[in-house]
Amino acid sequence: MKNQADVIVAKRAGFCPGVKGAIEKVLELEAAGKKPVYTIGPLIHNKQVTDMLAAKQISAINTPDEATDKSGVLVIRAHGITPQFQTQVQASGMEVVDATCPLVKHAQNIIEKFAREGYHTVIVGDGDHAEVIGLMGYTHGQGVVVSGPEEAAKLPYFDKVNVVSQTTQKESVFYATAEEVKKHAAVCQISNTICQPTKDRQKETIEQAQHADLVIVVGGKHSANTTRLALLCKGLAPAVQHVETETELEEDLVKKATRIFITAGASTPDWVIDRVAARVREMHAVGIKGESNDD
Ligand code: SF4
Structure with missing residues (x-):
C-alpha cells in the first residue's frame, strides 16, 4: 500500500x-x-x-x-x-x-539618486549576476559588491554609503550585511531593494518549509534565485531536493515523506511545476491537500 x-x-x-x-x-x-x-x-x-x-x-x-x-x-x-x-x-x-523589471528599475533609481549625492554604494548580492552588473553601472564608479557580512567586514571606511540589495537576496543576509557596513561609515543609508515578490516567496517558504519533511524546489540549476531558495529551505527542512523536471525526483525520498512542500524559483514555468506536483501525487496516489496554486 x-x-x-x-x-x-x-x-x-x-x-x-x-x-x-x-x-x-x-x-x-x-x-x-x-x-x-x-x-x-x-x-x-x-x-x-x-x-x-x-x-x-x-x-x-x-x-x-x-x-x-x-x-x-x-x-x-x-x-x-x-x-x-x-x-x-x-x-x-x-x-x-x-x-x-520595474522593480529592478526602482533599485537602479535608488542607487543613482544617492550616487549623485556623493554616496558610495554597497550592493549585497552576487557580483557575477546580470542584475548586479547592471546595478553597478548606476553607482557612478563608486560601487562595491559583497556577498554577506564576512565580505562587508573587509570594507574600507566611507564618509557616506548607501547599502542596497540584489532584488532576490535573502532578507536576513541583507540586514546582517547592512549592520556590518554601518561600522564602516559615518553616514549609512540602508535601502532594502529586495522586491516584494521575493519577500512574499521567502515568507511563504519559511512558513511552509519548517513544517515539511521534504521540500522540492523546482527550477533551473543555473538560476540564482532558485538555488538561493533551495539553500533557504535546507536550513528549514530535514530533506530538500532541487530538481529541474519531474524526471529528477528521488522516488525513495518522496515515498518516505509525509508532508511535502513544493516550491519554485521566479524563472520556473507553471507547466514544469505542475508536472513535478503530478508526479509526486502519482507516487503517493493522493490529491493536493491544503494550499495549492491550482486555485
Ligand atoms: S525577482 Fe522578478 S519581480 Fe523581483 S525584481 Fe527580479 S524580475 Fe522583478
Missing part, C-alpha cells in the same frame, strides 16, 4: 511579475511578426523556456554586434543593463524594447 502524504504547492511558486512581463513582451513581438527577436543575455535561466523560445526564433546574444539580422528587435531582459551598455544598445540602430 502507498503512503499517504500532504502535498502542498506554494501559492507563490513560479514566474515573478518581472519575468512574466519580459516573456509576454517577447512573445507579443514574435506574434506581431517582428522576427528575429534577440534578447541581450538569456531571458530566463530555465532550459524548458529557452527551448520553447528558440523554436520561435527568439534567441539570446551578448551584444548587438552578434545580431546576424539587423532588422530584428533587441530586447533588454528583466535584469536590466548598465546605462553605458544601454547607450551602446541604442546606438546599434536596431529596434530596442526595454523589458527591465
